[in-house]
Amino acid sequence: MAVNVSLTVNGTRHDIADVEPRLLLSDFLRETLGLTGTHVGCEHGVCGACTVLVNGHSVRSCLMLAVQANRAEITTVEGLGTPEALNELQIQFREHHGLQCGFCTPGMLITGEDLLNKYPLATDEEIREGLSGNLCRCTGYQNIVAAIRSAAAIRREKT
């Protein structure tokens, strides 16, 4: 039994036939579409590395089936910016040394984008609460918080 899946990933439409229902969205993105920017850590919704935006909201792609993404619009870390033109949050991660080994970074960036969209992020406590579902194995949290704090401040100035 297989299902056809049509979805948009980073602005590009994909029509994939015969997707096995048990295929996780994380594996679909990495293996079927070749988008390896989305990292797979724990595969049970604890580490947050595989977080992507589904219809604008952050979702753990290891806790969603690919067939459930039919008709969805997905943004992965590849869709945030390009190496030549990073988006504002990515610039702040670079400025503040918000990454070390880089494994958790895709999930941190996607979660950061969703946090910036939903919450004022006026205090570090609020930022840390928002990031509590994302683990950094280098324990480099201080600089990740600093990068998001700075991105939130820039957003406030702009509005």
Next chain:
Amino acid sequence: MKPVKFDYVAPTTLDAAVEALTAANGEGKLLAGGQSLLPLLNFRMSRPAVLVDLNGINDLSFIELRGDSVAIGALTRHREIEHSPLIASKLPVMSAAMRHVAHLAIRNRGTIGGSLSHADPAAELPMMAMFYNASLIVQGAGGRRTVAAKDFFVDALTNSLEPEDIVVEIEFPVLQHDGWAFEEVARRFGDFALASIAVSIRSGPSSIMDARVAVMGVADTPLRLQDVEKQVCEIEIDGGTSERFSELVMSSVTPHSDLHASAEYRKHLLGELAKRAMRTALAARR
């Protein structure tokens, strides 16, 4: 770390979903937000033959005022409850609890019907169902029926539903109170609670006229402490009210020790949270 093979059905009506579940003959599993089920599938602790995905059924996601109750559709995501102005004004304790429900990405996907059906003893929404004395509307092979929250949670991760039953909506009666608080401690913010308490009161000039108290993390299901609710109305409001309330709460629970905390610690923690909660509830009253 990958699920076993299963058949996938995505019905667009409730009747078709009940039919698919019935046809699965006990080997079927409902998929709502999937935030508890997918880890179980990935670990292969759950091996359903058929997965019935409810997400294509449109009319199961809503929050609406219905007389003196707020009705919430089973497929309503945690995020929608967290940000709902109606929940904030009518069910303020639930609104405060939502911030503690897992993490951002899980709140974006998880549903109230799924959380209640999963019946984790340390999850906020089952506790809120007990706290508000909620009614669950369930659709099964024999049509619709109503199940009270107190009859729904049987044991840890165990509800009283039949295999072909689906939680459709939940009604939360609004409390006419003037002070409330929600307190919780988890090892990591958003993780399952080590202990938590919800308190709501209506107070007179010198004593509490009506109280509602629920706790979790200290038993195999969330608990409503009806004895404490009665006893706290017999004590006067003075400087020692929150201490006496804390003693009442502590003496009414018998937590277990586990990997995360000893029984003594959980009891002590609950007592401390009870004190804080009553202080906040008393300070908030008009």
